Amino acid sequence: MSTTTKKWYVGVDLGGTTIKMAFITSYGEIVSKWEIPTNTEDGGIHITMDIAKSIDHKLNELNQEKEHLAAIGMGAPGFIEMETGFIYQAVNIGWKDFPLKDRLEVETGLPVTVDNDANIAALGEMWRGAGDGAKNLLCVTLGTGVGGGIIANGQILHGASGMAGEIGHITSVTKGGAPCNCGKTGCLETIASATGIARLATEAVAVSNEPSLLKEQFDTLGSLTSKDVFEALAKGDHLAERVLDETASYLGVAIANLSNALNPEKIVIGGGVSKAGDALLEPLRTYFNQYALERVASSAEFKIATLGNDAGVIGGAWLAKQKLNQTHY
Amino acid sequence: MSTTTKKWYVGVDLGGTTIKMAFITSYGEIVSKWEIPTNTEDGGIHITMDIAKSIDHKLNELNQEKEHLAAIGMGAPGFIEMETGFIYQAVNIGWKDFPLKDRLEVETGLPVTVDNDANIAALGEMWRGAGDGAKNLLCVTLGTGVGGGIIANGQILHGASGMAGEIGHITSVTKGGAPCNCGKTGCLETIASATGIARLATEAVAVSNEPSLLKEQFDTLGSLTSKDVFEALAKGDHLAERVLDETASYLGVAIANLSNALNPEKIVIGGGVSKAGDALLEPLRTYFNQYALERVASSAEFKIATLGNDAGVIGGAWLAKQKLNQTHY
Incomplete structure (x- = not known):
């Protein structure tokens, strides 16, 4: 069993009003989930820092080290370039030409994979839900x-x-x-x-x-x-x-x-x-x-x-897991 | 080089008024192409026999043996089950619950792969055409x-x-x-x-x-x-x-x-x-x-x-080739 199998994935599902987050096992089980409000002020510039701080806060609360996290999989509304995690436009958030993957990787120190919010919901439902x-x-x-x-x-x-x-x-x-x-x-x-x-x-x-x-x-x-x-x-x-x-x-x-x-x-x-x-x-x-x-x-x-509101974070974790597996092989 | 590389594939594109046919190399080059009218009499029952006879006739004309043909890839209009080559319904032809693949295999002695006519046209354009x-x-x-x-x-x-x-x-x-x-x-x-x-x-x-x-x-x-x-x-x-x-x-x-x-x-x-x-x-x-x-x-x-009217027969040949390769591996 590889060490990453025991690690948690962070699923992040960004919506126009709240950011849903969860720590999720490699089998798709939710260890802990929570949400924070989406701060769309200043063109959504504070969002990645909010996510990074919230992850650290939750790790503290659970008495866990950052090393326990393997990767982040995040869904965002809007038009995204998958390869680079670049957001061309996310009107509900205020982002325009926003390098989401790069920013979140810098602020969390974790590998980040980004996809459209509806795609990660579909992946979540396929992995653990109605699909x-x-x-x-x-x-x-x-x-x-x-x-x-x-x-x-x-x-x-x-x-x-x-x-x-x-x-x-x-x-x-x-x-x-x-x-x-x-x-x-x-x-x-x-x-x-x-x-x-x-x-x-x-x-x-x-x-x-x-x-x-x-x-x-x-x-x-x-x-x-x-x-x-x-x-x-x-x-x-x-x-x-x-x-x-x-x-x-x-x-x-x-x-x-x-x-x-x-x-x-x-x-x-x-x-x-x-x-x-x-x-x-x-x-x-x-x-x-x-x-x-x-x-x-x-x-x-x-x-x-x-999966209701959990589809996004579970799909996000699936995405992070798939990406990490691809990178390892 | 496997022996099938030198063989020809038969592309068949069935339309409401004509059946387009061609002998095609494994590189997608047309060796010979021709067409016959679609006989929709008696619920389209004569079509597979017409195709079989026409292939033999063309082989004669070209002084070639049947052994030179590897497989048939055929496109038909209507609703088809890919795995079995069974036509549920092809209204323009008159077929209903028609076992196209089975009949054409019996009448030609060649392996037959069937897909929707529009799908083989798309495959043809992808292989050798605008796509x-x-x-x-x-x-x-x-x-x-x-x-x-x-x-x-x-x-x-x-x-x-x-x-x-x-x-x-x-x-x-x-x-x-x-x-x-x-x-x-x-x-x-x-x-x-x-x-x-x-x-x-x-x-x-x-x-x-x-x-x-x-x-x-x-x-x-x-x-x-x-x-x-x-x-x-x-x-x-x-x-x-x-x-x-x-x-x-x-x-x-x-x-x-x-x-x-x-x-x-x-x-x-x-x-x-x-x-x-x-x-x-x-x-x-x-x-x-x-x-x-x-x-x-x-x-x-x-x-x-x-590829114009050749898209279907070329796509049919691609389909036959892919299928034969899958079967060989």
């Missing part, structure tokens, strides 16, 4: 944004410039769609992210005259979240139903079209919005079946991600 | 139907049940689209295939009152083909321009959406419709750039397939 065993897997993460991770022939796809899996920027509305962070309009992200669902709900209450829990909520609070939509839906609110139906229809078309091209065995839906469970999955499956080829639909199993 | 060297390649074949072949991380994708690459059945029109052979409506194939373009042109002349070459052609002949559209376009016909713009817009959205997920280095457009060249490629690129992420668009190079 168990699937060599052709589509993972769609519905969070603040919409991310995707594609595993085909057993490998995560990166594409020609690390952009593969950018499912959130599939154009769902070709004309007159809402503006997206990426600069385009009508992206799936503007409809199926938590933010997108809140936007659709706010638009729906503005034009609807029918009595609705969602409308009451809006009149009281002055704004709506995707959580409000799912809570109103659980109480049978028709307006919330229509909002979710709209989301499910666009998401269903997008996933069906991708599936006609990729023919996945498992489609794993993760991220905060996936907590809605069957309320989302049932209409989604109906629309998917309508737009996917029959043989594509019958081969594909929808699953809610089972 | 040279690209490990991430999207090949879109615009013929009687619309096929696709996806190469990611250097491998052709088959998916969970051999359905990967069915780009023609991406839903382009979600509501009120034209019926497709596959049983759905609004598929890309109903818009961007030769048949689809002819359909759009026929619809356009029916509702247009403006003077148009295309309309004159229709009034004379009673019907239109995609070739008529491209000929009228070359003469500056506005109606033909609008028809092609519609095709290019839907094709551009579909390819951009796929590219946001796959991030290909090369996008190779093949099939009969691709003979239109820049008349198709220019509006297509414009729509693609509009809907693809900037970094995805800047990484992707559009190319017209260079």
Whole structure:
């Protein structure tokens, strides 16, 4: 048994509001997990130092030395060059041309591997979650944004410039769609992210005259979240139903079209919005079946991600482990 | 040098109207190529015998023995199980639950490998054509139907049940689209295939009152083909321009959406419709750039397939060669 087998990997999952971190064994078991807030001030310049300090703090707390850590695997939102760990752009964080891998290696003294946050979530679900065993897997993460991770022939796809899996920027509305962070309009992200669902709900209450829990909520609070939509839906609110139906229809078309091209065995839906469970999955499956080829639909199993918020850190650890093994051999 | 290196491979590319065949060296050079009509009578039952006889006839003509042939690699339209070479359905041919590999092996006495016609075209273009060297390649074949072949991380994708690459059945029109052979409506194939373009042109002349070459052609002949559209376009016909713009817009959205997920280095457009060249490629690129992420668009190079009608037989030979090498090792 090599010495690294006994060491821990650090999984880091950077989101727009929090940074999730964990120490993870080489078998994918979480030893300790925690999170810190994402400091997006000054263009996100403090984030790598925050992570380094937090790792040291946690080691102290657990009475462990730095030598117990083998490597860091980190997921970040945005457009990343895998080889160099360079972030071209991460709009939710504020990074532009940010050398994430280099900075984090300098500040932690550990080897760092970086991938897209949605890719590490897909890898986590494949390693220890809902995707168990699937060599052709589509993972769609519905969070603040919409991310995707594609595993085909057993490998995560990166594409020609690390952009593969950018499912959130599939154009769902070709004309007159809402503006997206990426600069385009009508992206799936503007409809199926938590933010997108809140936007659709706010638009729906503005034009609807029918009595609705969602409308009451809006009149009281002055704004709506995707959580409000799912809570109103659980109480049978028709307006919330229509909002979710709209989301499910666009998401269903997008996933069906991708599936006609990729023919996945498992489609794993993760991220905060996936907590809605069957309320989302049932209409989604109906629309998917309508737009996917029959043989594509019958081969594909929808699953809610089972690792929840841990998918990213576990996938990060998997990435770090794979990279270290490649380097050793 | 193994004895098979000197042998020829037989590439067979089955289409709705003709069967293209070629004897090909292990370096991908065509020794002899020819075609026979596709006999779709009696549910396509005569096709494998026609191929076997035609191979023997050609060997005679070239004064060669059967021993000079190593294996057959064949592309067929429809839904195929790669492992067994079983065709679930090939609507243009008339096959349903047809054991293609088994039948052709019995009738020719040669080992047969079968794949989707669009996949072998993609493999051909990768081996000897426009896709040279690209490990991430999207090949879109615009013929009687619309096929696709996806190469990611250097491998052709088959998916969970051999359905990967069915780009023609991406839903382009979600509501009120034209019926497709596959049983759905609004598929890309109903818009961007030769048949689809002819359909759009026929619809356009029916509702247009403006003077148009295309309309004159229709009034004379009673019907239109995609070739008529491209000929009228070359003469500056506005109606033909609008028809092609519609095709290019839907094709551009579909390819951009796929590219946001796959991030290909090369996008190779093949099939009969691709003979239109820049008349198709220019509006297509414009729509693609509009809907693809900037970094995805800047990484992707559009190319017209260079092997033309030979892509399928060359890709078939590549497939046969790969399979034989796998079996030998």
